[in-house]
Amino acid sequence: MNSFIIGQYVPKISWIHQLDPRTKLIIVFSYVIVIFAADSALGYGILLALAFLSTYLIQIPFKFIAKGLKPVWWIMVFTFILHLIFTRQGDMFISVLGFGLYDGAIIKAIEISLRFFLLILMTTVLTLTTTPIAITDAVETLLGPFKKLKLPVHELAMMMSISLRFIPTLMQEMDKITKAQASRGLDFKTGTLKDRAKAVLPLFIPLFINAFRRAEDLAVAMDARGYQGAYNRTKFRELKFTGLDYIIGLFVITVFAVFFMTGT
């Protein structure tokens, strides 16, 4: 569980770490849109290059990232196989036990798993280089205009940062409960599927009860300190674009513009 890195932040001093979270969020968001618009080998080549360039720039060993994305590899392999079997496009060239293998299927399978890979890699680059708090700050600022439409933007951001804040706490708690029950002889690694499903209860019941208790404590603590939502609140950390943001932002916009103009 510890090696799983989605959503984990690794403090380093790199260009990408120093970017304003809004810049990163906008880049990743547009990148995701572009992924689904990509349609040619050149297009995917550019996207891959961009993804590997940013992975290189964040100064975190690729081996660490690859290892942390292990569960994702399996999902990729799974989608690849599914597409291979069930897509029926192009010409069939082999038929095994009633299942035809089409050349269109191979292209589709590669395309879909590649898209999936790029999606995960880029969002992982975002979360590896940006603290959860910075991400929520960016979301709140970027959604700012919607406040005029009476959308509770601040409250949404607050909910988001609270849930992100408690992920490590809950992981720790889970770790402790798992060990405590293992010490009482609970075995959730062997046995039939039914036994293992049952073995999850002694872990999840205490975890949920503790989560509710924590939520109540937090609500009381916020009340006690006079929290009133967005009303008249200033920020401790003001977000500011720097020269680096403009340079990198411009670079990425140019790449995407070329991308769309050439129709790749």
Next chain:
Amino acid sequence: MDISFNQVSFTYQKGTPFEHHALHNVSTSISSGTMTAVIGQTGSGKSTFIQHVNGLYYPTEGSVEVGDFTITQDGLKSIKKLRQQVGMVFQYPEHQLFEENVRQELLFGPRNFGLEVSDSRLNEIFNMVGLPNEVLEKSPFELSGGQKRRVAIASVLVLEPKVLILDEPTAGLDPAGKQQIMNLFKSLQVEKQMTVVWITHDMTEVLTYADNVIVFHEGKLMGPAAPKALFRNKELLAQTSLNKPSVLKFLDELKDQIGVSINYNDQSAIELADEIIKVGEKS
């Protein structure tokens, strides 16, 4: 059961940017039937140390021997047998309760290990931890904090372990409750020859109950020592930022301010008072 650590080192998340060395070349032994306190500042490696004893962590280097079991970095096949004999009570153990009533909660461990527990045995353990029998049929969630703690401790004692490992068992209890729980562990040690190892930040607890003390400082072992010898070692106390128990602080002050010097030999508060009065009458 004897416990011995042979040059044990432990590293968290080895090979990642979060790599953290928690234990450095720790060698020590704990004799069967003794009561050993583990002290040190937060993050000094105490919890990592005790979790090696029932195989929740495998040493990155070195080996841990518990009775006839030997745990190395490759783990241990008979881990379940080891865990049956080494009872572990975590910090705030009341957070692990989950069954619909206390009886089921107590029977959870024995069921996992395939043991039968008679009702009279349950009642006996309940008396031992100081809970009334009617609590057995209640939901663990309607009990008070102190009662929950006792239920959690009972749920480990019901397995009749030979070694009992406790991580701050008295944290957050009222003074009377603290004393009661610690007396229980002491009696288990004396009457059932249980080996007790517990983590604590309460130095008075160390002075009162421990046969030996193991001091951790930044993942390294300083000690083991007898409690009284430890609290005389000013350099070690300063280096590891540990406090003296209040009774020793009081005797130090007495010596510094009034010039009355009294040796501490486990006297009770009343005996100490008598001694001070005697000294006062003489002068």
